[in-house]
Amino acid sequence: MTGLTLALGGFAVMLGAIFLRMPIAAAMGLTGFIGTWIVTGTPNGTLSQLKTLSFDSFANYSLSIVPLFLLMGQIAAKSGMSAALFRGAAALVGHRSGGMAMAAVGASAGFGAVCGSSLATASTMGQVALPELRKRGYSDGLSTGVVAAGGTLGILIPPSVILVIYAILTEQNIVKMFAAAFVPGLLAVAGYLVTVRVMVWRSPGSAPRAPRLTRSERIAALAQVWPVIVIFALVMGGIVGDWNWTRDGVQALFTPTEGAAVGVLATAVAAMMTGGLSLRDLKDAVLETATASGLIFAILLGAQVFNTFLAFTQAPQALAAWVADLGASPLTILALMLLCYLLLGCVMDSLSMILLTIPVFFPIVQGLDFGLGSEGTAIWFGILALIVVEVGLITPPVGLNLFIINRIAGDVPLSVTYRGVAPFILSDLVRVVLLVAFPGISLWLVGLVG
Numbered sequence: 001m002t003g004l005t006l007a008l009g010g011f012a013v014m015l016g017a018i019f020l021r022m023p024i025a026a027a028m029g030l031t032g033f034i035g036t037w038i039v040t041g042t043p044n045g046t047l048s049q050l051k052t053l054s055f056d057s058f059a060n061y062s063l064s065i066v067p068l069f070l071l072m073g074q075i076a077a078k079s080g081m082s083a084a085l086f087r088g089a090a091a092l093v094g095h096r097s098g099g100m101a102m103a104a105v106g107a108s109a110g111f112g113a114v115c116g117s118s119l120a121t122a123s124t125m126g127q128v129a130l131p132e133l134r135k136r137g138y139s140d141g142l143s144t145g146v147v148a149a150g151g152t153l154g155i156l157i158p159p160s161v162i163l164v165i166y167a168i169l170t171e172q173n174i175v176k177m178f179a180a181a182f183v184p185g186l187l188a189v190a191g192y193l194v195t196v197r198v199m200v201w202r203s204p205g206s207a208p209r210a211p212r213l214t215r216s217e218r219i220a221a222l223a224q225v226w227p228v229i230v231i232f233a234l235v236m237g238g239i240v241g242d243w244n245w246t247r248d249g250v251q252a253l254f255t256p257t258e259g260a261a262v263g264v265l266a267t268a269v270a271a272m273m274t275g276g277l278s279l280r281d282l283k284d285a286v287l288e289t290a291t292a293s294g295l296i297f298a299i300l301l302g303a304q305v306f307n308t309f310l311a312f313t314q315a316p317q318a319l320a321a322w323v324a325d326l327g328a329s330p331l332t333i334l335a336l337m338l339l340c341y342l343l344l345g346c347v348m349d350s351l352s353m354i355l356l357t358i359p360v361f362f363p364i365v366q367g368l369d370f371g372l373g374s375e376g377t378a379i380w381f382g383i384l385a386l387i388v389v390e391v392g393l394i395t396p397p398v399g400l401n402l403f404i405i406n407r408i409a410g411d412v413p414l415s416v417t418y419r420g421v422a423p424f425i426l427s428d429l430v431r432v433v434l435l436v437a438f439p440g441i442s443l444w445l446v447g448l449v450g
Contacts, residue, residue, distance in 0.1 A: 003039075004322075007315030010035040014306065024352045025295075028302030035309035049308065057304050058297060061257065062174065065164050067293040068260035072267050073115030073154075074285035076228075077124040079271030084224035085110040086128050091221035095212035098200035100136050101146045104129040105192045108150030109185070110225070112157035113232040114267060117292075118350065118393055122151025122401040126408040139206035140412045142199055145420025148405040149192055152390040152428075155350060157185040158236060159260065161296075162350055162389065166382045169358045172375070174256040179240055179445045180379045184387065184435060191427040199423055227270035235263040296351060303355035310359060320364045330368035331436070334381075337361050338388045338432065345392015349400055353389050361385075376443055383442045384435060391428045394421050 010031050017027035037043045076082065089103035089110070096102070108125045115121050126147050133143040155162045158178035167174045200207045213221070238254035254262060271277035310316060323333055337357075344353050365381045372380055393401045396418045406417050435441055 002318070003313030004315050004318040006035065006039065007310055007313040010306075010309060010313075018348065023298075024348065025298040025302035028299070028306040028352070028356070032302070032306035032309040035306075036312055039309070039312040050305075053304055053308075054301055057301055060168060062164065062168050063297075065159075065174070065257050065260045066161055066296060067289055068257070068264055069116040069159050069161055069164070070120075070292050071285060071289040072260065072263045073111075073117055073120050074289050075264065075267045075271055075277065075282070076111065076114045076231075077120065078281040078285050079267070079274065079276035081114070081228055081267075081271070081276070082107065082111050082124045083128045084221075085228060086125070086132070087221045088225040090132075090210070091213050091218040094210040097204070097209060098142075098196045098207040100129075100133055100138060100210055101142055101196045101200075101207060102193050104133065104146050105150045105153075105189060105196065108147070109153045109157055109189045110228050110232075112154040112185075113159075113236075114228055114263070115154050116159045116161045118152050118154040118390065119400060119404060121154030122148060122393075122404050123408070125150055126405045130405065130408055134409075136210055137208040139203070139420075140409070141416050141420030142196075142203075142206045143420070144402075144405045144409050144412055144417040145422075145424060146192070146196060148394050148399070148401040148417065148421050149195075149424035149427075151401045151404070152393050153185065153188060155390055156181055156188055156386060158182055159239075159256075159263075160386070162354055162386055163382065164256070165300075165351065166354055166358065166386065169354070170362055170378055170382065172378050172382065175239055176375075176379055176446045177382060178236065178256075179448075180383050180442045181386065182445055183441055184383055184431070187431055187434070187441070188387075188428070191431055192424060195423050195427045224274075227267075227274065231263060231266045231270065234266055235259045238262060299351055300355060303352070306356065307359045316360045316363055319360060320367055323364050323367075330370055333364065333368060334370075334384075334436065337365070338384060338436075341385060341388040342392060342395060345389065345395050345399065348392075350389040350393060353392065354385065358385075370439070372439055372443070376439070376446075379446060380435075380439045380442050384432065387428065387432055387435065391425060391432075394425060394428075396421075 014027050014031040017031065018024055085107040086103055089106035090100055093099040093102050104125060107129060108121055111125060112121050130143055130147050134140070158181050160178070160181060163177045163181060164174055166172070167177045239256055239259040268277065268282070341353060341357070344357070365377060366374060370377050370380070393399050396402065402414070402417050402421065406412060406414050
C-alpha cells in the first residue's frame with residue numbers, strides 16, 4: 001500500500017468517525033495516532049512525540065491572540081453591544097423595504113469587527129435580531145436566512161480567529177492577512193444587502209416596512225454604537241496603522257497580540273462605562289472563553305497528530321507531484337480545491353477544515369504560478385479559503401450557523417431556513433468568482449500596509 005493510498009484511507013476513516021458524531025479533535029488525533037502506528041510499525045514514536053507535541057504547538061506566542069479575541073467578543077456580547085448595533089442600524093434603514101433585514105447584516109458586520117468568531121456572531125445576533133424580525137412580520141425564511149448568513153461575517157471582517165490560525169500555519173504576516181480581508185469583507189456586506197433587496201423585490205410581503213423613527217430617536221440609537229466604532233478603530237488602527245509616537249521617530253505600532261489585549265481592555269472599559277457588564281457577566285465571559293479556547297486548542301492538537309501521520313506517508317509531496325503531472329491550469333486546480341472546501345463544509349467546522357487541509361493544499365498552491373509571487377499567492381489563497389469555509393457554515397445539510405439559528409428560532413422548520421439562506425450562498429459564490437478573477441481586490445490594501 002502506497003503512502004498516498006494510506007493517507008486517503010485515513011482521511012476517509014476520520015470523516016466517517018466525524019459523521020458518527022465522534023468529537024472532531026478525537027477523530028483527528030485517533031486516526032493520526034493509529035495511522036502513524038501502521039506506517040512506523042510501532043506506537044512508541046507517536047507516544048514519544050506526544051510528550052513534546054502539545055508544548056511545541058501551544059508555545060507559539062501568536063496563538064495568544066485567539067483567546068484574547070474570543071474574550072473580546074464574549075464581553076461585547078454580554079455587554080449589549082450587539083443589541084445597540086442592531087438598534088443603530090435599524091434606526092438608519094429599518095423603515096425601508098427590507099430595512100430590518102439589512103440592519104441585521106450591518107449589525108452582524110459591526111459585531112464581527114469586535115468578535116472574530118462566526119458561531120459567536122450568529123448566536124449573538126440570532127438572539128438579538130431574529131425575535132425583532134419575526135415580530136415585525138418578516139417571513140421565517142428571510143429572517144433565519146439573513147441572520148445565519150450575517151453570522152459568517154464574524155470570521156471575515158477583521159479581526160478573525162481563523163485568519164490568525166491560517167497565518168500561523170503558513171508563516172504569513174497576520175497584519176497583512178487582516179488587511180487583505182477588509183475589502184472582501186465589505187464586498188460580503190454589500191452582496192448581502194443587495195441579496196436582501198432582491199429577495200424583497202421578488203416577495204414584497206416577506207418584509208413589511210417598519211415605522212420611521214424621529215430624528216431624535218435615530219440620533220439616540222446611533223449614539224449607542226460609539227463603543228464599537230472606537231474599539232475597532234483603536235485595535236485595527238493600532239495594528240495596521242503607521243504611526244510615529246516616539247520622540248526619536250521610531251514607529252510604535254501594536255503587534256496583533258498587543259492589539260488584541262488592548263481590544264479586550266477597551267471593550268471591558270466601554271462595557272462598564274455603559275453599565276452593560278456586571279462582574280458576573282465578566283466571570284461568565286472568561287469561563288466561556290476558556291471553554292472555547294480549550295476546544296480550539298484540542299482541535300489544533302488533533303490536527304497536529306493527524307498531520308504528523310500525513311508527513312510520515314509523504315502524501316502531501318506525492319499529491320503535489322501528481323497535481324504537477326496533470327498539466328491542468330492553475331485556476332482549474334484552485335477551483336477543485338475550493339470545491340473541496342464546499343464539500344467538507346457539509347460535515348466539518350471552519351477551523352477543522354483549515355487545520356486539516358492547509359498542510360496539504362498550501363504546498364500545492366505555492367507550486368502554482370498565478371503571477372502574484374509567493375507572499376501574494378499565500379495571502380490571496382488564504383482569503384479565498386476563508387470565504388469558501390465561511391460558505392460551508394451556511395451550506396446544507398450540516399452548516400453549523402443554520403443549526404444555531406434554527407435552534408434559536410425554535411418553531412421554524414430547517415427546510416425553511418435552507419431555502420432562506422440559498423440566495424445568500426449564491427451571493428457568496430459570486431464574490432468568490434470575483435476574487436479569483438481579480439486578485440487585486442484582496443491584495444490592494446496589503447500593498448498599502450506592506
